[in-house]
Structures are given as C-alpha cells and as structure tokens.
Amino acid sequence: MATSATKNKKQKNIKKPVKPKKGISIKNQKKKEMLKSTVDKTVKAKKLKEKMVPPPPKKQKKKEKPAKIKKTNDIRTKKKKETLKSTKGKAEKLELKMVPPPPKEEDEPKECKKIRSEINEILKDRFLPRHVVDNIVEWVARDKKLESKLKIIIDRVLADYSKNLIDPTEACGMVGAQSIGEPGTQMTMRTFHYAGVAEINVTLGLPRLIEIVDARSIPSTPMMNIYLRDEYKVNPDLAKEIANKIEITTLTDVADIEMDLISLITHIKPNKKTMNKKGLTLEEILGRLKTVRKTDAHIEKNAIKITLDDPGYKNLQSVNETLKKLKIKGIDGIKRVIIRKEPDEGYVIYSEGSNLKEVLEIEGVDPYKTSTNDIHAVARELGIEAARNMIIQEAHNTLSEQGLNVDLRHIMIVADVMTADGTVKAIGRHGVSGEKSSVLSRAAFEITVNHLLLASQRGESDKLNGVAENIIVGQPVNLGTGAVELAMGHSKSKKKKGK
C-alpha cells in the first residue's frame, strides 16, 4: 500500500512539471512553424507578384549599388503589411523609428515618369524587365528626338528580349554551379587581404566564397560598413561620437588599475587623454563600475576607489579580473572602428567585428545603407529576402574582386536555393544536399551507409525524379533534352533539320 501511494505521488509529481512543459514546447513549435510558414508565404507571395504583374514590378532594382540591402527589405515589410497584417516583425520596429527612407523611384523627374507611362502603354501586357525599361527611359530622356520612335525601340527591344530568353528544361542549376565552381580554381588562397580600407583585414578569395556557400554562422572576419545620416555624415565630430558609441571600450583602455594588497582596495586611475578621445567622463566610468557586483565605488579626487563588500585576497583578485574586461562603452562584438571620409558618402565608419542589431538602433546610423558580412545576422534582423540579396552581393564582390566575371544570374540561383524555405541553409551535407528527397542522391553524395539504413527503416521510396538517381539506375535524366518526350511517326514525308 505504502509503496503504491508513493508511486502515485511520484506520478503526480512527475506529471505536474511535465505537463506545462509539454504545452510550452508544442506552442513554441507551433509558433516556430507559423513564423516559418508566414515567411514562406511572404516570400512566395512577393515572388508571385513579381511574376504575375507583367509590367515592371516595383522592386527589382537590386544590383545597382552596394549596401542596398535595407531598401528591398523595406519594400518587403511594406508588402508584408499589405498582404498579411497579422505578422508584426522586427522590421516594423525599425519603421517606427521614423528614419526617413531614401528617395524612391517615384521621385524621378516628371518627364521620365511620362516616358515610363508611355512605355507601359506600348507594352500593354507584354513583359520587359525593369532594368531594361529603366535603360530605355534613360536614353529617351537624354535624347528628345527618340521619343517619337519609342514604339520602334520597344518593338525591337521586345524582339531581342524574347530571343534572349532561356530555353525551357535548361539545367540552369548545373550551369550555375559550374559557373561559380570553375573560376574557384583561379582564385587566390590568401585569406587576408585589404579591402577598401587598408586598416581592416577581410577574408577574401576562395576561403570567403566557401564561407558564403557554407553559410557559416559567424564569418571568420566579421566586419561592418556603417553609413551615417544627415548631419552625422558631414560633421566629423558627430561621426566621431557615433564611432565612440560603437567601438567597444574596456576599462583597461582608458584607465590604469592598481591593487592595494594591504588595504584590499583597488584604485582606478583614468587616463585623461584617452578619456577625452573616447568622450568619456569620470561619472560615466563610475556608473559602469557600480554595476560590478559585491563592490562599491567612490570618486576620490581624479581617481575611483573600489572597496569590496567582503574583503579578502581572493575576492580582490577575481574583482580585478572582471574589472580588466569591464566594458565601459560600445557594442559587444565590435572590436575596432575606423572613420573615413568617402567622396559621395561623407563620413563612413568601418568596423572590425559585427553586431547588426545594436548598430542599427543607434541614432544617426543610416539603416538603409549600413551593411555587414554576417549572413545570419542579416537574416535575423532584416529577413530572408535581405539575406538572399546579401549572399548575392557578397559572392559577387568576392568573385569580381579577383577579376573573375560571373553572371549575376548564376549567383542568384545559388542564393535562392540557400534561402528557398525561409531559413539560410548551407550548401552541403548539413543543408541543401542533406535535405534532398531522393535517397539515392543523398547516398551518392556523402555518408552513404547511414542514409540507406535510415531510408529502409523509414520505408522511404525514391521517385527517381532527380539527376543523380536516374544516372544510378541507368535511365535518361529528366533535364534538357531528356525532359522532352517526343515520338516520330513512321509515315509522312521528310523530316526537317533545324536548330
């Protein structure tokens, strides 16, 4: 009896803690799923729009300037709001901050608008990519005589455009993979190189490309280009102020720490010169020092005295250690900053180390231009579309920095594969390749035996849709000419040979 009672108790005891947990876990899961699916939907909805609206959709001006990540994202959030009011993300928070967005296309001169609408009229429901239309508008705006010939121009452009379209069943993924992989052999291995700013080392060349494709959670040399707004980018003092806010400053940077082993007191002796440089006051340092636990800090002349709540040699040592690493000012992760004056941009801050989230929250930073090379941070803070654009941009920059010419479309397809399901996935066994539906294809790539055993246990079936599977079983592949099923009748006259 007694034992059974305890058992029952036990059971209850167990059940209680377990139950709520279950609830939470499932809820969390659902939430996660919801988030995922909404992202999916938005991505798809957005892309759908792109496709379904034949006259140039409103975005698509992706590849002109670097650091435009923010812009497209902004449009994305807006669309999100239109279509799915329920999703309120971090992006919205940014909008609440009322940073004025950069000038949009609508702000272009009136005549351009006029030409644009004329073109749209001629086009009716035929499709031309946005950048082609832009190009025509540019030409026509420059040369008034062309206006009368707009129709001829459009007709020819359309004819050329349809001639240049990609063929259906083209193995575009394979071509893309080869086009990115092949120049890899020509790239340098040198990890460090100077990029733009001589003072900051950035991983470039093949290692960087591999890093992008791997979707590493932290790049080996994180860095940021922080652009400033309005008066901040003109005024060197204000720029300096922001730089000081961003760069991490530890206590040892601005002060000397002296331990008094007899009285068990630590003296902090600030260095006036460096303090001024960093824009710090004694009070600020004091404020930070007060947060150190089990101690008390007072100002004593030009120094700070720290007493221990529980005096002892060991405590003194451990407090000393925490003091050495104490952050006085700045953002975690940002080790060093450099301010440079760029011809068109005014003052720009380059930083070693990256922390997109906190940098964007700083007053005076232009969130539309600021960029980082941390893909996952971009995906977290600005959304999956921004991450996609960033992958494209980073890969393109690393390739062209080496003087290699690769069509953007190839890079796009890699980026789209990596981000297609709403999360950034690596290319390789832990990402895209590992999640393939075909057992044979996975087995042929890596970790052969485990995939086969797991497949048998799960009773998976391989539908033989992909390339690798069909090669394995010895069938024509469902791509290119293999995807076309065409039979020729025996009767009737001559066949025509044509290209």
Place this chain on the structure above:
Amino acid sequence: MARSRSITKKIGKLEFAVLSPNEIRKMSATKVITADTYDDDGFPITMGLMDQKLSVIEPGLRCKTCGLKVGKDKCPGHFGHIDLAMPVVHVGFVKTIRNSLRATCRKCGRILLTDQRLDGYKKAIEKNKLEGRDNSFIFKTIISECVKGDVCPRCDNETGKIDLDKPTSFRENGKKLTPTEIRDWLEKIPDEDLLLLDINKKSARPEWMILTVLPVPPVTVRPSVTLESGERSEDDLTHKLVDVIRINQRLQENRDAGAPQLIVEDLWELLQYHVTTYLDNQTSGIPPARHRSGRPLKTLAQRLKGKEGRFRSNLSGKRVNFSARTVISPDPNLSINEIGVPIEIARELTVPVRVTTHNLEWCKKIIELSAESDTAEYVPHVNYVKRYRSGIEQRIKVAEKNAKDVAEKLEVGYIIERQLMDGDITLFNRQPSLHRMSMMAHRVKVVPYRSFRFNLSVCPPYNADFDGDEMNLHLIQGVEAKAEAEILMKVQENILSPRFGGVIIGGLHDHISGCFLLTYRDRKFLKEDAARFLGAFNYKGKFPKTHVEKETHFVYGRDIFSVLLPRDLNMEYKAKSCFNCEVCKAPDCPHTAYVIIKNGVLKQGVVDENSIGSFKGKIVERIIRDHGTDAGREFIDDVTRLGIATITKFGFTTSIDDEDIPKEAKRQIKEGLDRAQSKIKNLVAAYGNNELEPLPGRSLEETLEMEIMRVTGRARDMAGEIASRYLGMDNSAVIMAKSGARGSMLNLSQMSGCVGQQAVRGERISRGYKHRTLPHFKKGDLGSSAKGFVASCYKSGLNPTEYFFHSMGGREGLVDTAVRTSRSGYMQRRLVNALEDLKVENDGTVRHTGGDIIQFIYGEDGVDPSRSINGKAVDVDRIIYEIKEEA
C-alpha cells in the same frame, strides 16, 4: 541503333525496406552451414559458401537454382542464408534500437506516453510529413520526454535506464541486456507506436534489427580469383563469412552440449564481433578485422562508401566502351571543330551503320576492303557485322579470310560496325571537367602518328596545354545522341560561355601578335605578300584595295584584315593596347588604340586581344550574335590562319636582348632604388626613435610594415616604368605584352628593371633564424634587403640571399595551388550536388525536381546568361545606336 526500340520500360520508383528473417529465408536458395568453400578437387561444397545454388562464376557452368549461365544468359545470382545460433545486434541500427528501448515499456511494449500526448505527437508528425518538413526534431523531443518518466503510464511498470556501450551492447540499469532479451522486448512494441520511433510499420519492425538470420550474398558478388600459381584467392566478404559460420557453429555446439554460461557468452560476443565487422569494418570502438597480411578487410559498408565505393565510383560514374585516350598535340591546320584522330585509334573504334537499300553497295565495298590491310590512304574497314536471327543477335568478326564471304552474304537490315572516318561526330573531353565546355563535340579527321590533335584556339575551354596532357574521345553510337551532339555540343555552339556571356574561344598568342603586326600603325604590304596572306585561308572574294607608290603596289594591313569582317559590322571600342591616357582623345587616338569598324571595314585602330582574343574578343562575339555560330567558327579559323601567315612573314622572336636597356636607364633605376632604400632607412629610424605616427587601429610595427611595403611596391613600379620607357614597340616582348598575346609589362619590368618585394602570407619575409631571416644579416635588421626585397632584375641575376627569398615566395605559390585545387574541387562538388536538380520549367519558373519553386522567373528576368549582353537582358544601347543611324 542496334537495340530494338519497341518498348523501353522505365523504373517508376525504388522502395527501401528492412529485410525480415522470414523474407531472408524465403529468398534464400540454400542454407549455408559449412565454413569451407571448395573441396580437395576444387569443386564447390554443397551448403558451403560457394555452393552452386548461389550462382556460379566460372563461364560455362550452370547455376543450380535457375539453370542459367553466368555470361550471356545472366544468372542474376541467388542469396543463401546462415541461421545464427543466437541473435546478434545489427550495428547500423544501434541508434534506433537504443531509442526504441528508451522510449518503450519493458513490460507492455507501449511507448512511455499517455494516449493524449501520443495522439498529439502523431498529429504533429503527420502534419509535418504532409508539408514535407523534417521530423527529426519531433522524434528527438519524443525520446527525451519518454526518458524523463520513471514509470510506464499504462502498466505502472518501472522503467530502467538504458545505456549503450559502443558499439553494440546495451545495459539496463547497469545490467547487461542480451540480444535475445532485446529482441523479445522489441517484439512487444505494437505497430501503431512505431510511427513515433521513426519506423515505418510497412517497411520494418524493430525486432528485425536484431539479426537471427544472416543473408549470404551470391557468389557473383564475391567472386574468387584464381592466381597464376593455381591457388584460389577468396574475396574479403567470403573470408568474413567463413569466420561468421565457424563461430556460429562453435556457439551452437557449445550451447547444445550445455557448456558453461561463460564460454557461451564469450562465443556469443565473438559472433557479434564478426557480424559487426562483416557489416561495417570501420565501426568505432572495435578493432577492424584484418586479412592475414595485416590489411583491413573491405566489408559491406566499405564497398558502398566514399569516392572508391560503389555509389560514387560505379553508379554515379560508369566506365564506357567506344572511347580512347592519348596525348594531345596542336595542329593549326585543323578547323576549331575538328579533331585529328590517329589511324591506330580510328581502326579500333567503330560506329554502327544499319545496312539499307541505299548504302548496301557501299557497305559491301568497305567490308571487302577490310581484307586489304595496307592502303596508301586511310579507308575505313568493318570490324564486325551484326545480324538478328529470330531475335538473337549474331556477331561476326570480319577478318582477312572471311571478308569477301561476309560481304556477299550482307543483306539489308544487318548492322555493320564501321571504323572511324572523316566527319564522324565524337565527344572530346579533358579532366578535370569543371564546366560543360570541358566536353565538346568535334568532327573526326583521321591523321597519322599517335596523338590527338586539335586547333590551338580550343585550348582555353579545355584548359589544355601540350606539356604531356592526355584527353579522352568518345564515339557516339546512336542517332539521337548524334543529333544532340551536333546541335548542342559542337565547339562552335560553345564559343559563348554561359558563365559570363562572352567568348571563350578566340585567337591566342601568335594569332594576336600576327593580327597586331598586320594592323598596327597603317602598315603596308606588297601586293604579293598580301596575296600570300589571303591564300593562307583560301580567300575567294575580291582582292582588297591596292595603292600605288613608286610603281609598287601596296595593300594596307587593315584592308587585308577587313576581308574577314561581315559587311554589316559596325563597331567602336578601345583596344587592349589602350594606354589609359588621362584625357582620352577617343576617335583620334594617337596610339591607334581606338578601333572603328564601319560597314565591315576596319577604318582605324589596331586588332589585338580585345578584338579576337579568347575571353575578350569583341569582334568574335558580335559576329556570333549577328551571324550565328557557323560564321563565328569560320571567322576564328580564318583570323588565326591570317595571324599565323602574317607572323610567318615578319618572323617573330623574343630573346634575352629584348630585355636590354641602356646604361642611362640602369643608372636611373639604381638611383630610384637607392632613394627607396634611404626612405626605408628613414622609416626604420623613425620607428626606432618612436617618431612614427601609427595608422588608426594599427600597432607601430604593422604601420611600419605597411609603409615599407608601399615604398617597395612603388620602387618596383618606378623601375618598370623607367625600363618600359626604353623598350619600344620594335621590341617583340613589348609587342606581346601590349597586344595581350602573352606576358605583361610587369613580367618585362621584372626581367629588365627590378624583381621587387618578395612576400609570404602577404607580408615581407620575416621568419627563419632568431630575430633575422638569414645569417647574412644583423639581428633585428628591418632594412629592405634583409626582409626580402629583390633589387636585382632577372636578367642581371639575383644574389644568393635574394635568390633564397625569391624561392620562398615561389614555394608559397606552389603550396597555394595544391591546396586550392582540392578545396575548390570540393566546393564545386557540393555546389553541383545541391543545384543539379534545378530546371527551368515550361512556365518559366525554376523548380527543384521535387516540384518546389526556387525562382518564379529565372534570374529575375528570364534571360539566358550566355545570350545576355554583359549580363544585360537586351542591348538597348545598340538598338538605339542603330535606330539613330537609320534616321
């Protein structure tokens, strides 16, 4: 062509499942009980590992199960089985077994969850499956939730803690679980709970993961090899199976004889070891089973795994017939889409030709000719004649003796295997095949000697050179394949690269030098010479305009070149030899670097790499876009021949005296270098006195290094600048560098001016001895020569320390390439594997073969990169230019 094309069956899908003991017994041809293979007479022992019921390997013998021979009839092979005396764990499924034990109740076999929770999970799993999401996270949470409880919620039975001792033994609360116990436990798990354990009840039962019967693969899977000495050498798998059977027998005998528990358990363990290594000989935690010689055995998992495994080496890539491989060499007389095939290879490779009423006579003739072995000119012979008699293929070898006979009996409907002849379509390939241009279709031209030959212009896509490279040739056997190769794979179809939409085939080296010499600065040629140039490419059109000067007839070089251009060609662009002047005087460039072509006439400017070169040739690109690939091929063929004819007329050589510079120049360079030296000295001194202003965010040392690097870099540029000032356009090396044919001005300045700073890891050389690089220098010397600055030029020679530093830099480069190839190769393999299944659908979307949409329109505008103009969808600039011209 040879195969009958009635119905081709397609495999719809492959299903994977775990074999049940019953199924293994059912498909077994025989039980295997004897550990031996052959008896003393060399005959397979019945119920042994080589039993003839498990198929046979010797040709001529018949399989005792199906009665088919191994060769032609193709006996597929039959499995046998071994009944294990005691059950053992399957290594591959250890994790699943562990999870199943942890998540289920020992007494009732149900999962350790209440009905409510169970249903919740089931629903979640089903939903995820429907949406095609990964379930692994849910399974993990199920297991961890089940482990948390102490008591089964259904039968109140206390649950124990399950530990896994790697690799194959389990403990419950510290007490060992025998495989028999585990099997009994797993049997209790009801089918409806299997879903939560990630097991499909249709394909597997957990107890099947404990083996009671072991399938024995057919003999054909593990053929024995007869050595020269007549000895039999068995396959690794057979060896392993012998071990398994032997131990199994001993275990059975001991158990039946009632041997002590300890001995039985030891034998059981041993059986477990052998079965484990039979399945995977690289299981961590146990020593791999070894061959007598000490080599680890290659068992089942090793056969499948890795680069040399079945999947990557035999299934994803296969060996083929009708192929050849030999050394390559250049032949400028071939067209770019031709390939010279040696006669010896041509006689070996064949193409099937169906005999019809139209070609019957011709076929007979070449069969008859096959009898004559040596003809002055190459004539294709016939190697085999194939005919079908009541569905059975008969293959007759054509030899000297029977040639006449065979020719007479030849009928319509037969197939003859004809040797190669000019004009056959073949695929030509060089490894590594990094892009699709690594395999292109060429037309055969049978040539003497023993190497494959092709036009030099085709080197860049293959990345081939002739320092001993070998290449492969594949003959196309079917008509569809032939048509596809013609339309899609011919060299001329691949001149435009899909990577960046530019040309990758064009003139190179001497072709560019030649055209440069032809067109540089209004060069004039005697009419006779001009005629010779035009004859080089069999020009048949009108002779270019001649000018009379002092009673001799002259032709301008650019007029000769214009002969190649189509009439409607209008272009303006900057040549490679453009000096990048600060103020560009575009249309009338003093260096003739601005090219203008009007209506197919080269009005001004010089033809160099930017016009006809591979990767850059603008004219080639335009001709292909406007006039098609055939015209492009012709242009490349002709322009290369014209270039070579020109350069042959001029005579073109470069030698050591091309790098000679006058004393004055040498003095200037020396002065400049001295200035740089003193600058560095000053910098070092400033650093020593702590007067150096550090760059923001840099230490003092780093700043010094950067400053010095800048100075040395500038010094080298200065030397090159001075040297190139004294090297004029009459210098062959300069012509090559300026026209883009070969080499660069940097190479030249290193040869005649100064080699410059040597670097390792992007820094000045700093390691070697304590505080110095070499014992020739003082400790702590930061000067230029102590840290790898080479002030000499290649021509004057390097001094010993310089030479050493230079080889350090050179070594780094070598290491770099070695590392790079492997790294980028793996990256490409991953990229290809991830993207291979993508295709553009008929609706313009890009989809995965699973049906997931990746892009709604390819590349945001649906334009093929190889048809795009510098990445742009449409060449608006050109259209507008043309419209303006028309007006």
